[in-house]
Every structure is written in structure tokens, then in C-alpha cells.
Amino acid sequence: MERILLGHGSGGKLMYQLIREYFVPKFGMKALNDSAVLAGLNKGKMAFTTDSYVVSPIFFPGGNIGELAVYGTVNDLSMVGARPLYLTTGLILEEGFPLADLKRILISMSAAAEKAGVKIVAGDTKVVNKGKADGIFINTSGVGVIASGVDISPLKVKPSDKVILSGPVGNHGISIIAERNGLTFNPPVVSDTAPLSGLVGKMLRKTKKIHAMRDPTRGGLATTLKEIALDSGYCIMLEEEAIPVPPGVRGACELLGLDPLYVANEGILIAIVSDEAADTVLRVMKADPVGREARIVGEVQKTPSGMVLLKTAIGGTRIVEMLSGDQLPRIC
Numbered sequence: 001m002e003r004i005l006l007g008h009g010s011g012g013k014l015m016y017q018l019i020r021e022y023f024v025p026k027f028g029m030k031a032l033n034d035s036a037v038l039a040g041l042n043k044g045k046m047a048f049t050t051d052s053y054v055v056s057p058i059f060f061p062g063g064n065i066g067e068l069a070v071y072g073t074v075n076d077l078s079m080v081g082a083r084p085l086y087l088t089t090g091l092i093l094e095e096g097f098p099l100a101d102l103k104r105i106l107i108s109m110s111a112a113a114e115k116a117g118v119k120i121v122a123g124d125t126k127v128v129n130k131g132k133a134d135g136i137f138i139n140t141s142g143v144g145v146i147a148s149g150v151d152i153s154p155l156k157v158k159p160s161d162k163v164i165l166s167g168p169v170g171n172h173g174i175s176i177i178a179e180r181n182g183l184t185f186n187p188p189v190v191s192d193t194a195p196l197s198g199l200v201g202k203m204l205r206k207t208k209k210i211h212a213m214r215d216p217t218r219g220g221l222a223t224t225l226k227e228i229a230l231d232s233g234y235c236i237m238l239e240e241e242a243i244p245v246p247p248g249v250r251g252a253c254e255l256l257g258l259d260p261l262y263v264a265n266e267g268i269l270i271a272i273v274s275d276e277a278a279d280t281v282l283r284v285m286k287a288d289p290v291g292r293e294a295r296i297v298g299e300v301q302k303t304p305s306g307m308v309l310l311k312t313a314i315g316g317t318r319i320v321e322m323l324s325g326d327q328l329p330r331i332c
Helices: 013-027 065-078 099-116 171-181 197-206 220-232 247-256 275-286
Strands: 035-041 044-053 082-094 119-128 136-146 162-165 210-214 235-239 270-273 295-301 308-311 317-320
Touching: 013 220, 044 065, 065 082, 065 099, 065 136, 065 197, 082 099, 082 197, 099 119, 099 136, 162 275, 171 247, 197 210, 197 275, 210 220, 220 235, 220 270, 220 308, 220 317, 270 275, 275 295
Parallel strands: 082 119, 235 308
Antiparallel strands: 035 044, 044 136, 082 136, 162 270, 162 295, 210 270, 235 295, 308 317
């Protein structure tokens, strides 16, 4: 009998197959998106999303599970071009969880919501027996509105589009694994957890020629781009030397035998935009603190269909696939 594996929650190939083979057909879904775009509401469009957070440890360099839950949901709404408005939150607490830690988490959630410009308007709390949870699990759901003329989907991607990355990769995943295992790196690696709604709003006010956006969380940059390539039916060609990898992340990956392209992120985005709008979008991103290290890292090509290729620093070409196993479990 086939059973669920940890890899089914890694954000990689196993998770992609699980969703495609089980959830999509059973729920009648038409596309794989972190947020649903709902039309026909007061002649406009809105977005709805939900996510659950089971990160371990719950406190890590640069953040904690509370603000991660708020920012993660805000960012999922932003990736379909929505302006996030309201969140709900559900907490599953394990018997014996310290009230001081709960208070600290709730304070950070409140501060994160204020920073992201959203309100937490409803919630639910459950307590389970000791040993039946890992301290605390958090679910957040969110709604937002989509402005007229905004239509963001992998199906809008076309050849000659440019791939823009808003910042360096790998900080979140490495900060989690370091904290979990008592490792220290020089320079220190701190999570990039941040709200992307402000940056996305500035981008969309400047141009509507943004065809697709994703935040490369579980599975990292590589897996996220592979999903877009499969959904669009086109090829994404990346330039290895253009992808920013912080020294601390690079050193940690070399030590641990990891590939930074597959390490999780929580405060960066991928924007695939029309060729003529790429320079404009890049300027807008660089002018914002969240996107100050933004770079064009690749281009969409017609063929080979559904593939991601990486031009390496030594002049070769590498095929980039989805994360096949569970490189960094439980990072969000």
C-alpha cells in the first residue's frame, strides 16, 4: 500500500505529483496556484488563499512561525496581483506549550500584519494532547482584491519574456537548518522572511505587463521555475552567474552538500515580464528595500517545451528539474 512520505510535503516532484494526481481531479481545479482568483464578485476580481505552517524550530534567525504565517499568506495573494486585505488564523497548540512563547508569537503576528497592511479578523484555537503536535501549528487564510487590467498566470508567459529575481536565494532554508542543528556560519545566515505586497503594488502601478509571479518557497528557485515551465509549455533559460547566492548560503551549501537553487526562500519573488517592460520593472524593484538586489536572471524561450536550462559559469548547460526528495524538511 502506498503511503504519504515526508517528500510529499517538500514542495518538489513528489508534492507536485500528489497535487496533480489527487487534489486537482477531485476538487475540479484548473490550475496549480497558491491563490485562487475569483471573478464575478461585484464586477471585479478577488483572490483567496490558505496555508499551514509547521516550521521547526519555531524561532529562528530573522523571524518566527508567527510572522512567517502572516507574510507567507500575504505573499501568496500578492503573487496573483492581489492587494491583501484580511487574514484569518487557526492555531493548533500542544498541551504544555509555554504561554510566554505563544504571547511572543502573537505579538509578532500583529506586528507583521501591520507591516503588511492587512488585518487579522477571525480565528480558531485547538489544543491537542501532549505528543500529538510539535508545539504549535498555524493556519492562515487570506483575501485580497485584484485591480482592473491585472491578469497574472503562468499561462500568460511567452517567448522573449524576461525572468527577474527580486533578491538572493537560500537565506531562509539555511537559517532554519542551521538553527535546528546548532550550526553557525560566517557570515551569519538570516531568514529573508518579509512581505512582498508593497513591492508588488509598486510594480503593478508602473506596468501591467507582468505575466507571472511566484515566491520560490519550498523547493526553491529551481522547482518553482520548473512548475512555471510545465504550466506555460515553454523553456526557461537561466544564467547561473546572474543568480545572487549570499556567501554564507554558498558556504553552507558546500559544507552540507546542498544546491542553493533548491533551498527555500520566504521574502523574494520571481517575476516573468514582457521584454519591453523588463527594465522598468527592474528599476522599480531596485528602488524598494525588498527588491534592492533584483536582477534579470533568465529568459523564456519557445523550446524545449517545459524545461528549465541553466547556462553554467564554466560555459556548459545544465538541465534543472524539480526537487526530487526532501532536501530541507519542514522549513515553512
